[in-house]
Amino acid sequence: MRIQILTIFPELFGPFLATSLVGRAVAGGKLRVEVRDLRDFALDRHRVVDDVPYGGGGGMVMVAPVWLRAVRELSQESRPWRILLSPQGRRLDDAGVRELARRDDLLLLCGRYEGIDERVRELVVDEEVSIGDYVLSGGELPAMVLTEALSREVPGVVQQRESVERDSFRTGLLDYPHYTRPPEVEGLRVPEVLTSGDHAAIERWRLRAALAATLAKRPELLERADLPPAARAELERLRREASPGGVAGSREN
Numbered sequence: 001m002r003i004q005i006l007t008i009f010p011e012l013f014g015p016f017l018a019t020s021l022v023g024r025a026v027a028g029g030k031l032r033v034e035v036r037d038l039r040d041f042a043l044d045r046h047r048v049v050d051d052v053p054y055g056g057g058g059g060m061v062m063v064a065p066v067w068l069r070a071v072r073e074l075s076q077e078s079r080p081w082r083i084l085l086s087p088q089g090r091r092l093d094d095a096g097v098r099e100l101a102r103r104d105d106l107l108l109l110c111g112r113y114e115g116i117d118e119r120v121r122e123l124v125v126d127e128e129v130s131i132g133d134y135v136l137s138g139g140e141l142p143a144m145v146l147t148e149a150l151s152r153e154v155p156g157v158v159q160q161r162e163s164v165e166r167d168s169f170r171t172g173l174l175d176y177p178h179y180t181r182p183p184e185v186e187g188l189r190v191p192e193v194l195t196s197g198d199h200a201a202i203e204r205w206r207l208r209a210a211l212a213a214t215l216a217k218r219p220e221l222l223e224r225a226d227l228p229p230a231a232r233a234e235l236e237r238l239r240r241e242a243s244p245g246g247v248a249g250s251r252e253n
């Protein structure tokens with residue numbers, strides 16, 4: 001997968017691209033990331049990339065000609081799918097990440113200031129992507145978020161493929177809790193089943209814990225989750241137990 005990133009702050013990406021899973025993917029050639037300084041495409045010797053907004057108001061706007069030149073030059077080797085990171089975009093989720101990963105050749109546009117001249121979006125952007133309903137000062141952190149999420153979709157980047165497939169959201173459920181040594185921490189013991197060696201029982205416990213976590217923290221995910229019949233049945237049991245007339249309720253009476 002190739003990801004080109006256009007930004008006026010290329011230095012923000014250094015440690016990110018050299019560390020952990022993304023770092024290994026880049027070093028191993030599985031992920032090709034090219035960070036390009038937008039100012040290199042400026043048309044004047046002061047490398048200016050912004051100007052005052054038409055209509056007045058606060059803040060500066062990034063000028064169209066510099067962006068158009070940069071995007072077109074970076075599309076010469078091949079035509080990448082061009083993504084503008086912006087709070088106005090489609091909100092990123094697991095399905096969106098997988099869809100974008102299939103594109104294989106991406107150009108991420110990181111805006112700053114009040115934004116980029118609207119004609120850039122109209123002329124050269126394929127898609128706008130937001131990483132959530134809040135406003136950051138630029139598209140650089142969102143580009144890193146997207147790059148890291150995409151890197152996990154590249155075969156061989158996450159050593160245990162199984163862990164990607166079992167991740168939260170992929171299953172439609174939140175993750176089950178994880179434990180490691182020591183067996184007791186400040187009076188809290190690891191659930192006994194996890195040390196039993198009974199793999200079928202461990203699987204049943206993990207499914208139940210994932211269902212319980214989702215029911216408690218993000219119940220709306222359960223509406224969309226494509227659960228196998230055994231999981232549906234377990235969920236119904238959990239719901240009955242949680243309801244006032246259920247097992248938990250009657251135990252308290």
Ligand code: ADE
Pocket residue numbers: 085086087129130131132133134135136137138139142
């Ligand atoms: N740029 C500023 N805020 C953003 C957000 N929430 N998502 C993507 N790009 C952004």
